[in-house]
Amino acid sequence: MDLCNRNDIQALLQRHGFHFSKAMGQNFLIEGWVPRDIAAASGADEHTGVLEIGPGIGPLTRELARRAGKVVSVELDRRLWPVLEETMAGCENFTLVQGDVMQQDLAALVGEHFGGLRPILCANLPYNITTPLLTRVVESRCFDSVTVLIQKEVAQRICAAPGTADYGAFSLLMQYYTRPELLFEVPNTCFLPAPKVTSAVIHCPVRKAPPVDVVSESALWRTVKAAFALRRKTLVNSLQTGYQLPKEQLTEIVTACGLEPSVRGERLTLEDFARLTNTLSAAEQAR
Secondary structure, eight states, X not given: OOTTOHHHHHHHHHHTTOOOOTTTTOOEEOOXXXXXXXXXXXXXXXXXXXXXXXXXXXXXHHHHHHHSSEEEEEEOOXXXXXXXXXXXXXXXXXXXXXXXXXXXXXXXXXXXXXXXXXXXXXXXXXXXXXXXXXXXXXXXXXXXXXXXXXXXXXXXXXXXXXXXXXXXXXXXXXXXXXXXXXXXXXXXXXXXXXXXXXXXXXXXXXXXXXXXXXXXXXXXXXXXXXXXXXXXXXHHHHHTTTOOSXXXXXXXXHHHTTOOTTOOGGGOOHHHHHHHHHHHHHHHHTO
16 A cells, blocks of 8 residues: 555545544645655664654654654544554554653653664654644753654744744744754645645754753743744843843843844844843842
8 A cells, every 4th residue: 555645545544434634734645755755864773763743644654664663653633543553554663652742751752662772753743733842842852853844934933044034932942952954845735635835844953962051941931032022122122021120231231242232132143042141140130
């Protein structure tokens, strides 16, 4: 059975009485080169344990199972459980975990299934959980790398440089934990049903150590959140949403960090945010 052949897919789904759920963001791949190239880009090999989110009917799962030491796929839609039992029959290095990945203890999942293997994550992610899921994954620090097929718009945000329209808090979070790279685009014609947007594959090697020194990560994200709270306002004005310091003092702090008082948050690099966070924290403690 070709899991990327439209006729084979429709026959499989009809046999199981399956209908697509827009609420779950289900779009199945129908071009074989896509799961092959994603699996190859992930770097999966016999020394690797791969966590896959939302396997669908299993085209990427099969490609990963051909390469990896073990593949664990988490699927929420109970209607797909018997489908995967059929399509992944005979793959002894495959395990299906039934449930919601957002409710899973990722560290426990990795510890239970990937002993002695290098853990990575690779998936064709449901569009509706991309941002919260990737946030949870990178903050867990459980994986050596993350390779995912997501909306092109989100991929561009993740990889965006300071000063660009796509640059924001999510860009900084992903670039703090990983080194993201946009690899290639996937047209909407490669999916069934076809989404209205183009997708893209990104590969994100996870950093072994933080790229900047900050008093605490929570303090860094507090500063970042405040800086982007009023995107069209200056950094000084935006910081007032997160810090109870006089505007005059905030202006002095911004200037002391080598920044213009009129600068906006979207212009700051990760290093700028780290320096600003440390200075703001020191000012608060001195009060």
